[in-house]
Amino acid sequence: MAAERTLYAKEDRRNIGESVDIPFLILVLLLLIVGLTMLYSASFAQSEYDTGYQISTKYLQKQAVCAVIGLIAMGAFSRVPAQVWQRSAWLLYIVSIVLLLSVLVIGQEVNGAKRWINLAGIQFQPSEVAKFTMIVLFARLTIRFGADAKKFRFGVLGFGCALMGILVPLALEKHLSAIMLMGMVAVVMMYVAGTSPKWLLAGAGAAALFVIIYISFMGYAGDRVTAWLHPEADPGDTRYQILQSLYAIGSGGLFGLGFGKSRQKYLYLPFQYNDYIFAIICEELGLVGALLIIALFALTILRGYWIALRAADRFSTVLAAGLTTLIAVQTILNLCVVTNLLPSTGIALPFFSYGGTALAVNLGEMGIILSISRQRSQVKKQEVIL
DSSP, rough: OHHHHHHHHHEEEEEETTTOOOHHHHHHHHHHHHHHHHHHHHHHHHHHHHHHSSSOOOOHHOOOHHHHHHHHHHHTTTTTTTTHHHHHHHHHHHHHHHHHHHHHHHHHEEETEEEEEETTTHHHHHHHHHHHHHHHHHHHHHHHHGGGGGIIIIIIIIIIHHHHHHHHHHHHHOOOOHHHHHHHHHHHHHHTTTHHHHHHHHHHHHHHHHHHHHHHHHHHHHHHHHHHHOTSTTTTTHHHHHHHHHHHHHHHHTTOOTTTTSSSTTTTTTTTTTTHHHOOOOOHHHHHHHHHHHHHHHHHHHHHHHHHHHOOHHHHHHHHHHHHHHHHHHHHHHHHHTTTOOOOOOOOOOSEEEEOOHHHHHHHHHHHHHHHHHTTTHHHHHHOOO
């Protein structure tokens, strides 16, 4: 029996780090491939218009470059132990806050919003980096607080102060969508850490009050809510985008008009290759195609949580769960906005919407989950056998 235990222990040590979770890797690559394909279909009309009908792949080319960068990051991060991120959590957090604050000084305005920074000719959104660093810091705080997370001092004030360090600069940027997204992810991670549900419910009430006050003072946000409730009231103004999105979804029917045959992408639907790309998917691939893509997202998210549950240590579990939740919340919010179940928020569809920073960061985050999957259950299995 002792020899058998020794044999199992040696096998466990030999297997650690040998391979990533193949099903998760395949799902991520499928999302990327399908996303780039649909981005081309949704953007080629706008690309031709913007380039004087010279280039139909303007947006695809830029997205493909970022996809390559993201794949390199995914491959590199898949070999970085989770403990490296644990040790770097506070440094990354401070850097993120500095980047967010720098937007207020040297940021560039795009489509009426000042949320981008241009460094050495490379334009990126610091908020995308901030989402990641918040998740890493929350995972580290989960380990730091331990069972004390049930107490108000740690589970609420501790996490809350860390969160506000990022949300305050975002509020100064008037970046409501990022605030809402990060708040939802933070609630899930706090629950996983052990924060009492009663405090989370109280926080949700306070957040709802904040949103109401924010909308009351920010005219553009209030207009979005009005457009959401009554899109037909003024189809030529703020409601136009919502109506065009619904037209695209409705015209797709069961099987769609066919790949590349969307009519709404011909400058009828604004941001058809960005926030509203799912409407073009519905128009071209129909209900069946849309459901298949939703199923692909669902499988990826479920597999991410599967990896989190089988991670080798507590930090890795919380980190993988947080990164998976980020993709899940973004996907759900985007689909709800496109179908007019929620007001327009400006949240993109992961792996599909145009946006180089978001795509590269998303792929890098998937690399971290793959790294965590390398040692899934190996330590736990060894402990059980021995």
